[in-house]
Amino acid sequence: MCGMPQQPPVRSTPASRPARPDASMSLLTNVMDHSLDDGYAEAAARRKSQGEEGGLPKTLRAKLGLAGGLVLAALVVTVGAAQARVAAPVVAKERQELLDRIDRETETADKLEGSVDKLRDDVSARQRAALRQSGGSGPADLVGILSGATAVHGPGVKLVVNDAKEATTGGDGNPRTTSGFSDTGRVRDRDMQRVVNGLWAAGAEAVSINGQRLTALSAIRAAGDAILVDNKPLVPPYTVLAVGDGKKFSSRFQDGADGLYLHALEESYGIRADISVASDLRLPAAPSVIVRTAQPSTEKGTS
Incomplete structure (x- = not known):
């Protein structure tokens, strides 16, 4: 019996993955994906973990800053010392001039005080002499003692x-x-x-x-x-x-x-x-006794 030819069964095949567009450029793709060598990546990670920024460690930067500060401080002290050395002779000269002036003024004041004492003694002697001539020395001496005008x-x-x-x-x-x-x-x-x-x-x-x-x-x-x-x-x-x-x-x-x-x-x-x-x-006698008021005494034998 002739029948229809028997066809072999069709086997279903799994769907294949689509091909990458750049499949033909595998070398360039590998270079772009891994542009940084693993060794460089490791070194960069290590520097980051150690706190290296800008190519210098933090500790080194701190030391450099401290050294710069010390240099600046030394410069300021040196300049100040130089200025002090320059100004020291001027200050010493002014101080000596002031001391000399004080000594001169003190000596002048002492001389004037001595002159005042001599004049006061002279005035007191003349007053006593005048009172003795008028017969009134005793009361005048007592008044001088009580008032402080006489030593x-x-x-x-x-x-x-x-x-x-x-x-x-x-x-x-x-x-x-x-x-x-x-x-x-x-x-x-x-x-x-x-x-x-x-x-x-x-x-x-x-x-x-x-x-x-x-x-x-x-x-x-x-x-x-x-x-x-x-x-x-x-x-x-x-x-x-x-x-x-x-x-x-x-x-x-x-x-x-x-x-x-x-x-x-x-x-x-x-x-x-x-x-x-x-x-x-x-x-001693008081240095500042001043006669503020005076009245002439009545002469004897007058009414």
Whole structure:
């Protein structure tokens, strides 16, 4: 029987992958995909991990910066030293000129002060001579002593007042801490005022502090931490000389209110005070006694 020829079965084949367009350029593709050699890539990664930027390690850059800073500082110091060496002779010269000027002015002031003292002594001598001629020398001498215009000497007391060895700082409401001083162990102007007033009250005929004669117009004041007598600064210890009636005078002062005040300063604040009786004290005349008013005396035998 003739039949139709038998066809072999058709086997299905899997779909093949599409070909790459650049399949024929495999060499160029490999070069583009791997343009950087693996060794170079490794080196770049290593440098990055070690902190290398811009071709220099950070530590090296820090060292270079420090070295540059040190060089700059050395340059500044060198320039400053050179300028100081140049200016040093000028400064020394100006300082010496200032010292010489101070010495000259001090010498001139001393000469003028000596001239004033001589003129004052001459005026006082002429006044006494004129009073002797008119028969009024005694009262005039007494007035000169009491006013401080005449130097005096005689028995009296010597009182030395000094700051405490170890002063304490105030601030607890004590009245001694409210006058501008922070050190309660220092002698104040009002302390010296009370001492002097107590000496006058005890019968002093003349008083001086550190060689400065006191008069009825004298003022004891404070300027900062300094004590001024007639605007002249004094430094401790304060030596007070008072002409009076010896031992009785000393007792009257120490037993009085101002003597007890001074004793309280010794006990409470450590202020040092030493009083002694002297047989002969010499007090200078006050340098600034000025006759403000004068009135002629009435002649004897006139109505």
